[in-house]
Amino acid sequence: MVLVQSVSKLYRLYRRPADRIRELIPFASKTLHQDFWALRDITFQVEKGETLGIVGPNGCGKSTLLQIVCGILPPTEGCVVTTGRIAALLELGAGFNPEFTGRENVFLNGEIMGLSRTQIERALPSIAAFADIGEFLERPVKEYSSGMYVRLAFATAIHVEPEILVVDEALAVGDAVFANRCVRKFQELRARKITVLFVSHDLGLVKQLSDRALLLVGGRIHAQGEPSQVINQYIGLVLERQRADAAPAAGKIPAGFRHGDRTSEILEVELLNAQGEPSQAIASGEAVRVRVRCVFHEAKEDPMVGILIRNRIGMEVYGTNTRVEGIELGSFEAGDELDIEFRFECWLGPQQYTLTVATQNADGSSHDWLDDVLAFDVVDARAVAGVVNLKAEITWEVRERRQKNSGRE
Helix, strand or coil: CEEEEEEEEEEEEECCCHHHHHHHCCCCCCCCEEEEEEEEEEEEEECCCCEEEEECCCCCCHHHHHHHHHCCCCCCEEEEEECCCEEEECCCCCCCCCCCEHHHHHHHHHHHCCCCHHHHHHHHHHHHHHHCCHHHHHCEHHHCCHHHHHHHHHHHHHCCCCCEEEEECCCCCCCHHHHHHHHHHHHHHHHCCCEEEEECCCHHHHHHHCCEEEEEECCEEEEEECHHHHHHHHHHHHHHHHHCCCCCCCCCCCCCEEECCCCEEEEEEEEECCCCCECCEEECCCEEEEEEEEEECCCEECCEEEEEEEECCCCEEEEEECCCCCCCCCEECCCCEEEEEEEEECCECCCEEEEEEEEECCCCCEEEEEEEEEEEEEECCCCCCCCECCCCCCCCCCCCCCCCCCCCC
16 A cells, blocks of 8 residues: 655755855855755555556656655655555666676565565566566676666566555566566556556556556646546647646536637537447447537638547547548638538447547647547447457368378288
């Protein structure tokens, strides 16, 4: 369990190093530093076995927060309470001695975590197999690439039997094979009730792995809760650019999150089945239409309209827009309305999905973006794994086993 209570972190910024000493002189009346609060009043709790994903723009305090949780940095205000052994994989280069071999660093880190040499020796084959760096395990880590370093550091962290795992962008430098291996390991850790806190800029990964998500903006908690909703708010903040602090406008259509400059406004969204009827249940392979109606409040030249389908954990499985499809919508005046339909065969696997729609400028900035405006189920008599039905055709041939003639003629 991890409890973070009213944590704040203050840094004093000086223009010149000598100003630190000058400010210590008795009776000096002039303040030579500027206060910078990297974190302000951060409070949250992570229960045993829960996975918390932390997202936010660069400089918002994510890494500082993880270092405070691990005890590397002391908080200026507030406190952190943890129960259980913490294994941390933070910035690249931390924790390993560059002159030691990979094997020696594994033993060093295991002993720091309180494991006996016998326990480390027992875990070493699993660590080596997971890291998959071959003969480099016997080479000094100063000879490693960044990817090899992270492979070994991550493998060590997850095999020292932690009760709390703290990870800061561990998968950013790994290849696809290693990233998939890490995802499966995260899922295994969740099944074993290991508490995980991790920072990632891969928003799809946060949706896939997290039980909850936390959004930091400017050192403060901007949102926390269900991962898809938190990620939607983060995407909205990024896309709004200079309007990041503006509250989303209220609309008539319910959506997980809505943002945009309101040059145009989406008035109606419908998912129609093969019979042209609004439906929330679609058969796999059925021809469907997404109908969008919007009105323009300002004159606009060649806007875009797009759709995006996500699965139940928020992973984006399909998206397109008029520009991708080579459609130019032309010019619009204030008051003009647009009705547009997207037609496709819905060859998705049976599960629940959500539909996001948007009207946008040519540069991708939004007029009106509605996250998860409606949910629908894809149903099929046959179960398939994954999110897409590729309609596999199977051929087979039975070959009779040939009997050897062991007798003599």
